Amino acid sequence: MKIILWDIDGTLVRSNGGRVAVNAFLRALCLSCQLEHELPYPYDSAGKTDPQIALEILAAASIAESRASQALEAFAEHYLMELKRQQQALITDLRVLPGVSEILEVLTQRGIVQSLLTGNLEPVARFKLACAGIEQYLDFDLGAYGSDNADRSRLVPIVRQRLQRRLGPDASQADIVVVGDTPRDIACARAGGARAVAVATGNFTKHELEAHRPDVLLDDLTDTHAVVEALLQYSSSLESRQAPIV
Numbered sequence: 001m002k003i004i005l006w007d008i009d010g011t012l013v014r015s016n017g018g019r020v021a022v023n024a025f026l027r028a029l030c031l032s033c034q035l036e037h038e039l040p041y042p043y044d045s046a047g048k049t050d051p052q053i054a055l056e057i058l059a060a061a062s063i064a065e066s067r068a069s070q071a072l073e074a075f076a077e078h079y080l081m082e083l084k085r086q087q088q089a090l091i092t093d094l095r096v097l098p099g100v101s102e103i104l105e106v107l108t109q110r111g112i113v114q115s116l117l118t119g120n121l122e123p124v125a126r127f128k129l130a131c132a133g134i135e136q137y138l139d140f141d142l143g144a145y146g147s148d149n150a151d152r153s154r155l156v157p158i159v160r161q162r163l164q165r166r167l168g169p170d171a172s173q174a175d176i177v178v179v180g181d182t183p184r185d186i187a188c189a190r191a192g193g194a195r196a197v198a199v200a201t202g203n204f205t206k207h208e209l210e211a212h213r214p215d216v217l218l219d220d221l222t223d224t225h226a227v228v229e230a231l232l233q234y235s236s237s238l239e240s241r242q243a244p245i246v
């Protein structure tokens with residue numbers, strides 16, 4: 001059984017430049033800590049989880065760690081509310097990357113289970129993909145999110161637990177493929193004993209991603225047939241190297 005876990009930002013969708021989600025994120029953070037001044041969004045956020053980014057921004061703004069941790073729950077509520085308030089702008093700003101819809105459709109037709117492995121909070125992931133119009137392909141309940149753990153490298157084992165709960169012993173046969181656009185996606189696949197497929201449609205070039213030695217490296221997802229075959233063939237060709245379930 002193969003499970004494809006997609007990253008969201010830079011892999012399935014990108015902002016058209018409107019920064020709607022980033023601005024909602026920062027407004028929510030200000031509201032959750034009752035801050036009046038503007039907060040900067042960190043340059044090095046690619047592949048980090050939302051709680052991790054939030055805590056880093058608050059630490060840089062000299063907010064005490066205990067206060068910042070306490071604010072995370074309110075932040076999550078404000079963030080989703082801000083996005084919902086900006087729904088039309090978000091729909092305009094979110095661009096489904098070339099080839100994505102076709103690949104999600106073909107894999108669905110082949111009966112491949114697809115879910116998410118993303119730093120987004122779960123409700124935000126659901127909302128973003130509904131706005132992008134591709135939520136129907138994804139089995140959200142199996143995925144792992146920034147709201148499950150602030151450390152992305154701990155997310156694959158969470159998917160394994162959810163699989164175990166759903167499938168019982170059959171879950172140990174699962175062949176998990178993580179698809180993402182950053183070195184942190186590759187690292188989290190490695191940490192969880194999953195295959196790492198990197199795609200250079202985010203902020204990292206193919207050359208930069210290559211240094212992190214993904215199992216498969218793609219320019220983009222435009223060649224539907226080749227990408228689907230690569231994902232599926234690759235998975236089955238390395239069956240014997242399947243990492244043990246812990």
Ligand SMILES: [Mg+2]
Nearest residue numbers: 007009010181
């Ligand atoms: Mg990404």
